[in-house]
Amino acid sequence: MFKKILIANRGEIALRIIRACKELGVKTVAIYSQPDAESLHVLLADEAYCVGPAPASQSYLNVSNIISVALMSGAEAIHPGYGFMAENADFADICKEHDLVFIGPSSQAIRQMGDKATAKQTMLDAGMPVVPGIDGITADVPKIKAWAKTAGYPILVKATAGGGGKGMRLVEDESQVEAMIQSASAEAQAAFGNPDCYIEKYILKPRHIEFQILADNYGNVIHLGDRDCSIQRRHQKLIEEAPSPVMTPALREKVGMTIVNAVKNIGYEGVGTIELLFDKDMNYYFMEMNTRIQVEHPVTEMITGIDLLKEQIKVAAGEKLTIQQKDVAFNGHAIECRINAEDSTKNFMPMPGLIDGFIAPGGIGIRVDSHAYQGYKIPPFYDSLVGKLIAHGATREEAIIRMRRGLDEFAITGIPTTIPFHQKMMNFAPFVEGKEIYTNFMIEHQLV
Ligand code: ADP
Ligand code: ADP
Ligand code: MG
16 A cells, blocks of 8 residues: 555545545645635645645646645655546556656556547447437538538537537527537637547436446456436536436446446456436446546445445555445435536526535534635635535435535535535425436426
8 A cells, every 4th residue: 555645636536536545544735726725625635835835837737846745744655536637647657757657547548538529439339328419520610510400400519528518509490500610619619628529319207317437446346336426517416416306227337337347348447437318118238437546436435334445545555346246235315416606596607615514414424525614715716615415315305305404404504505505406206206307407497
């Protein structure tokens, strides 16, 4: 096992990594930007170093400073968390060049999956059904129109470098093709420095169901079941749960094994998520792979009892997986609400600022992953996630009841949060019923 790890991230995920390291007996090195000096990850790590000013490009994405801190502090490995450096293959290479272990898959695997158009082809070759579309990158308007004529509208233009819901445009008819390609490309260029797009059929009323996978360096791959992330706003997740209310054990087993075999074929190490869309008839299509730990990983931890962060760090340190597929059992149901510093009555506008009161909920079946505390000032420079409230129960019904209680107990004052929105959702009959939830749920029910 490593003796010391540098955490190249901030917020709740930096804390989550520190907690895993503490349990593994690994020392931690935090990095932070100037406005994050008072952040909890700085206070809880064994050592902490400022790597630059507020803009992420000068701090959390400042490769030379991060590497310098790692070398100077004697860290053996770097954990990138999610966002920032997590899916940056060049950064994984640079770590290697400095004899630092990048806690994640190989740079080759990140590259292979990070380009979404190529990833679809790779997974198709490995035996996974994929969302129907045009193969590879294209901006060829006549070709797209010709394809859409047979495939049918609506279609979706997607940035091949996309992430966080950015660089996606719905095209409802032929007249919109050209303009939507231009606007998706422009957004992708601005957000990812890469304008390339690919074309998919727009799946009507899909559920977003994803599978967690865990792989070691010796060819062992297991899946830890599914998560349903269909409650979204602008293609970004708001509520996640495990298992999906519409998944059956037989289908989980079938899809899970297809995924395990595909992941074995590509040669992958660490944690990862295969994101799929399921249509009304439970036909499923590979959409993308996230080659990192995900925001919503706790719901899987709650129902499997497996600490995903510890497993991720252990396999990165060269240990063999000790869990076999037959050991993975699913216990009850877990739901996660993303608590954001946003005003849900004003189009979810981010509202950073000073938290003047913070009382976290507790009791059986409640988990809070948050870096916030009374007196903490949320800086305006990064994402608006204040924390995650996770409720676990024997059944989905019990998990919802616990989530309602947790949300009622959670007192955050000084800034608006999405707690009132989640309270409404946990009492909203179509959500509670659970069967008719699709990615357009929020729009369909006029919740946005
Ligand atoms: P998850 O699949 O874990 O729910 P999200 O899409 O919500 O992931 O993203 C998690 C975090 O990572 C967010 O802060 C998001 O802005 C960031 N992120 C996701 N993809 C990218 C990307 N390609 N480039 C930069 N940041 C990204
Ligand atoms: P990101 O990299 O930003 O996470 P994804 O490819 O995972 O992008 O898509 C994000 C969300 O957009 C999905 O969860 C789904 O709601 C919607 N989406 C993406 N592709 C399609 C599609 N072909 N048809 C319908 N919805 C889609
Ligand atoms: Mg995605």
